[in-house]
Amino acid sequence: MSDPSSPVAGIWRRTLGLALVAFILGFLTTGPGIGQVRFLWLAYHHAGF
Amino acid sequence: MFARIRSIIAYLQGTRVWLFAHPASLGVVVGALLCGSLAGLPAGDEMFTYMWADPRFCDDCHVHDYANKAWARSVHGQLTTCHDCHRVPIRHYPKNLVLALFDRPQTPEDIPRPEVKMVICEQCHLKSGAEEPLTGPMPDNLRGLVVRVDDSPLHKLHLGAKGRTPSLYEGGKPETEHPAPAEAAGSPEEVAEGKIECLDCHGGLHLEVHRFTATSEACVACHEGIRPADESGRGLSCLDCHARGFLGGSTVAVAE
Numbered sequence: 042m043s044d045p046s047s048p049v050a051g052i053w054r055r056t057l058g059l060a061l062v063a064f065i066l067g068f069l070t071t072g073p074g075i076g077q078v079r080f081l082w083l084a085y086h087h088a089g090f
Numbered sequence: 091m092f093a094r095i096r097s098i099i100a101y102l103q104g105t106r107v108w109l110f111a112h113p114a115s116l117g118v119v120v121g122a123l124l125c126g127s128l129a130g131l132p133a134g135d136e137m138f139t140y141m142w143a144d145p146r147f148c149d150d151c152h153v154h155d156y157a158n159k160a161w162a163r164s165v166h167g168q169l170t171t172c173h174d175c176h177r178v179p180i181r182h183y184p185k186n187l188v189l190a191l192f193d194r195p196q197t198p199e200d201i202p203r204p205e206v207k208m209v210i211c212e213q214c215h216l217k218s219g220a221e222e223p224l225t226g227p228m229p230d231n232l233r234g235l236v237v238r239v240d241d242s243p244l245h246k247l248h249l250g251a252k253g254r255t256p257s258l259y260e261g262g263k264p265e266t267e268h269p270a271p272a273e274a275a276g277s278p279e280e281v282a283e284g285k286i287e288c289l290d291c292h293g294g295l296h297l298e299v300h301r302f303t304a305t306s307e308a309c310v311a312c313h314e315g316i317r318p319a320d321e322s323g324r325g326l327s328c329l330d331c332h333a334r335g336f337l338g339g340s341t342v343a344v345a346e
Contacts, residue, residue, distance in 0.1 A: 056115040059105065060122035067126025068133070075130075076137030081180050083142065087225065088177035 142225065143171045151190045152201050160300035167300075170226035175210045211288040216240055237337075244335035248286045254312070261316030304336075305329070 109116045141147050145158045161167045166175075195201050212219030214236045224233070239245040256262035291308040293299060309328040310317055318326060329336075 052112060052115065055108070056112070056118050059109070059115070059119045063119045063123040064126035064129075067123040067128075068130040070130065071127040072130030072133035073137055074134070076134035076141070079134070079138045080141045081183075083225070084173070084178065084180045084183070087173055088179045090179055090181055 142173060143227075145172055148172050148176075151186050151195070153195045154198055154201065154299075156198070157299045160298070164300055164302050166302060169228035169232070170224065174213075174224050174226050175206050176204055177207070177210070206289055206293070211292075214238075215288075239336075242336055243338060244332065248291075249288075251286055254284065254286050254290070256312055258315060261313035263315060 109119060145161060149155060149158050161172075189195075213222040213224060214233060215238055217238055217240050258264065291304040292302050306328040309332075313328070317328075318324060
């Protein structure tokens with residue numbers, strides 16, 4: 042059984058934490074982010090500022 | 091506060107250094123970023139569709155379920171989006187987001203009456219507007235089958251009129267009383283003098299919007315003076331005799 046306080050465990054904890062943050066950032070960027078940008082671009086093209 | 095910001099920046103810089111020092115971890119993080127981006131694509135598409143094509147998005151702020159229902163029942167509801175007729179500039183959205191958060195409309199009277207320019211109706215109902223783009227689900231071949239009124243005698247007469255008030259001979263009222271159709275029907279807003287527009291007859295009254303079918307109420311609002319008063323004419327509606335003048339000559343473009 043690996044020691045949870047070992048350096049390797051610490052590295053993986055940090056890696057998984059950063060991966061979770063990256064996943065959320067990626068989701069928000071392409072999801073609501075691109076959805077909003079696409080909407081505003083079409084609205085601008087359709088009706089101006 | 092500045093110390094906190096500096097510590098956050100220092101942490102982020104340290105994280106960047108740490109990631110480059112651990113390539114496996116960097117690979118996992120980049121992979122997670124890509125997976126998140128891919129997972130977000132359908133959500134983004136759904137969000138765009140809701141904001142552009144679903145009238146409930148507009149209703150979230152504008153509180154006009156009666157208008158949504160009337161639109162959904164009409165032929166326009168199956169083929170257009172709100173944005174096809176209501177050209178909303180993008181500065182509207184942040185302003186109305188603030189209003190929705192701090193001064194949300196409670197009743198339809200709290201909402202300014204939208205202005206729909208004639209050019210919007212022309213897109214489908216006049217030949218001159220055929221090149222204008224639409225964003226709703228109406229397919230091009232169906233758009234080609236929409237009735238156009240360029241050659242309809244009474245449409246031409248009304249749309250080409252210099253003013254909104256008919257002469258006494260045409261059943262108009264004396265100059266001291268010149269209501270516009272919406273005003274005569276009880277709309278609280280004043281209608282500016284100008285040329286006749288499609289919505290004067292096809293837009294419906296206040297709180298009855300999206301009633302696109304023209305009825306005799308719109309005729310009578312301006313032409314009350316020639317409404318039949320005799321026993322045999324009293325039961326007639328204007329369109330019983332004059333519908334042909336509006337529909338006659340209307341064309342349907344042949345779909346290629």
